[in-house]
Amino acid sequence: MEKRHNSTMYLLILFFASILIISTNLPALAHKVIIFAWIEGDTVFTESKFSDGKKAINSQVLVFDRDGKQLLEGKTNNKGEFSFKIPKLTDLRIVLNAAMGHKAEWKIPESEIRETMGASENKAAGGSSQSIGVGLSKEELKELIDESLDRKLRPIVRMMNESQSKGPSVTEIIGGIGYIFGLMGVAIYFKNRGKKA
Amino acid sequence: MHISEGVLSAPVLITGAALAAAGVAVGLKKMDSDKIPQVAVLSSAFFVASLIHVPIGPSSVHLILNGINGLLLGWLCFPSILVALTLQAILFQFGGITVLGVNTVNVALPGVICYYLFSRLVNRERGLISLGAAFACGFLSVFFSGILVALSLLFTEQSFMSVAKLIVVAHLPIMIIEGIITLFCMAFLHRVKPELLGGIYGKAT
Numbered sequence: 462m463e464k465r466h467n468s469t470m471y472l473l474i475l476f477f478a479s480i481l482i483i484s485t486n487l488p489a490l491a492h493k494v495i496i497f498a499w500i501e502g503d504t505v506f507t508e509s510k511f512s513d514g515k516k517a518i519n520s521q522v523l524v525f526d527r528d529g530k531q532l533l534e535g536k537t538n539n540k541g542e543f544s545f546k547i548p549k550l551t552d553l554r555i556v557l558n559a560a561m562g563h564k565a566e567w568k569i570p571e572s573e574i575r576e577t578m579g580a581s582e583n584k585a586a587g588g589s590s591q592s593i594g595v596g597l598s599k600e601e602l603k604e605l606i607d608e609s610l611d612r613k614l615r616p617i618v619r620m621m622n623e624s625q626s627k628g629p630s631v632t633e634i635i636g637g638i639g640y641i642f643g644l645m646g647v648a649i650y651f652k653n654r655g656k657k658a
Numbered sequence: 659m660h661i662s663e664g665v666l667s668a669p670v671l672i673t674g675a676a677l678a679a680a681g682v683a684v685g686l687k688k689m690d691s692d693k694i695p696q697v698a699v700l701s702s703a704f705f706v707a708s709l710i711h712v713p714i715g716p717s718s719v720h721l722i723l724n725g726i727n728g729l730l731l732g733w734l735c736f737p738s739i740l741v742a743l744t745l746q747a748i749l750f751q752f753g754g755i756t757v758l759g760v761n762t763v764n765v766a767l768p769g770v771i772c773y774y775l776f777s778r779l780v781n782r783e784r785g786l787i788s789l790g791a792a793f794a795c796g797f798l799s800v801f802f803s804g805i806l807v808a809l810s811l812l813f814t815e816q817s818f819m820s821v822a823k824l825i826v827v828a829h830l831p832i833m834i835i836e837g838i839i840t841l842f843c844m845a846f847l848h849r850v851k852p853e854l855l856g857g858i859y860g861k862a863t
Contacts, residue, residue, distance in 0.1 A: 493752055494662070564662040629709065629750040637745040638702045644741060645698035652691035 496522070496557035497622045498567045500547070500577050501611050505569065508622060509541045509557045516541030521558040526551040527571075547574055577607075660708075660746070660761055663754030667813055674810065675759030681736035681766055688733050697738045700727050705742035708752065712831055719832050725799035725840045728769025729777055729792070730855070735769040736762065760810050768802030780844055781855050788848070789841055796840030800833045801826065 494517055498507040509517040522543045524532045532548045537557075547553075553569040597605075666674075689697065707721040727735040740762045746752040753761045772795045779791035808822035847855055 493660070493750070563660075564665050633749045634706060634709065637705050637742075637749050640745055641698050641702045641705060641741060645694055648689075648694045649691055652689075652694065 494557060494559045494563040494565045496555060496565045496567045498553075498555050498569060499618050500569065500573065501615075502577065503547050504544050505547060505553065505555070506544045507537075507542065507555055507557075507567070509537050509543070509559070509565070511559075511563075517557065517559045517563075523556045523558065524548070525554040525556065527554075529554075547577075550574055660743075660753035661757050661764075661807065661810065663756055665814055666757060666760060666810060670810055670813055671756055671760060674757070674761075674763050678736070678740065678759040678762040678766075681733070681763065681770070682740055685731075685733045685736035685738075689737065693731075693734060697731060697734050700731055700735070701738040701742045703727075704739055705745055708746060709750075712835060719829055721832065721839070722765060722800055722803060722836065723839070724765045724769040724803060725772055725796035725836055726843055728766075728771070728773040728799060729780060729795050729840070729844070731769070732773045732777070733770055735773075736766045739766040739769070764803055764806040764810060767806065768799040771802060772799045777855075789845060792841045792844035793837040795837075797833045797837035800829055800836050804829050 494509065494511050496507055496509045496517075498505055500506075507522060509520060509522070511517060516537075516539070518537055518539050518541055520537045520541075521534060522537060523534045524545065526532055526549065532553075533545060535543050535545060537543045550571060551574075552571045553574065554566060555569070556564065556566045558564055704723050704727055707723040710721045712719055712721070724735070724739065727738055731738055740758070743753060743758055743761050743765070744755075747754055747758060775798070776791045776795040780788050780795065782788045782791075804825040805822060808818055808825055811821050812818050844855070
């Protein structure tokens with residue numbers, strides 16, 4: 462009994478020591494692939510990376526419409542980026558196919574596309590303008606606001622992108638280990654109960 | 659080594675799940691109550707190891723530790739790895755629930771194979787042979803995992819050889835690192851707790 466207790470102790474010490482070492486440099490870890498997409502004007506920009514922040518370069522990107530029909534495909538450049546003009550007004554499903562069985566997707570709903578497409582259509586039409594104040598039509602004003610919002614929001618979009626790709630937190634890791642030891646307790650309980658009965 | 663959700667076709671997923679279930683059943687049958695703590699500790703080690711990322715090579719690779727798992731647990735590494743992978747899928751979104759079976763087999767089976775190949779050699783008197791076997795165990799378990807991943811992708815990717823090559827090359831640094839880690843772990847256990855190696859080995863055969 463004493464011996465067994467000792468060996469488990471050794472393993473435990475080894476194990477917790479390794480956790481301490483690991484948790485000191487946590488942010489740049491993990492293994493999952495992520496694609497993130499946003500619209501600017503009439504173009505969809507995508508960024509792909511592994512969850513440790515490494516860019517998924519030269520990976521295949523497929524774009525599907527609502528019915529699962531493939532609209533276009535392309536490859537990410539050496540920054541993990543890929544952009545394309547919005548091919549048609551529908552829900553877009555953007556699928557990233559990184560090598561070795563890694564896959565991720567991002568959806569852009571139709572409503573979001575319609576808003577931005579609508580803005581650019583107005584621009585093309587350029588037509589009837591209600592003037593308000595100093596020579597600016599309502600549409601022109603809206604366009605200007607949209608443009609500057611796009612520009613101003615870009616860092617925030619980036620930030621969201623960054624936070625998306627954060628690796629697992631310490632809480633999750635410790636929680637997972639807790640689960641494993643909890644299961645161990647349950648397993649021992651049932652094994653021992655079986656013995657006594 | 660975690661294959662994502664939605665990559666594999668249904669027959670592959672079902673085959674993987676069936677094989678994993680069989681392996682887990684064998685493992686659970688061999689599990690005595692005094693081995694449960696050891697299984698839990700190694701399961702947690704595997705659970706955490708996947709977070710240790712090695713920034714070498716073209717892709718994103720991490721430690722696997724299936725060699726140590728297999729060497730110390732034999733068939734018990736099936737339940738150990740299934741539990742860890744399930745938690746990784748739920749908590750970290752690594753892999754996924756539907757691919758759980760395939761991923762379990764891909765990681766645990768090489769562990770079991772290496773157990774049969776190397777446990778005798780590793781359990782010898784501490785020396786060049788036993789240390790060499792420990793290294794080979796860590797190295798080859800990752801290698802076999804790569805081959806199994808390529809096999810499971812056989813029906814989705816175009817050519818087996820090119821995928822296998824890609825995976826093996828990407829994991830070459832990991833193989834070497836895992837070999838070294840396994841070597842040091844075994845050397846440590848040899849010195850501190852040799853009965854930990856012998857005990858499992860004696861009972862499971």
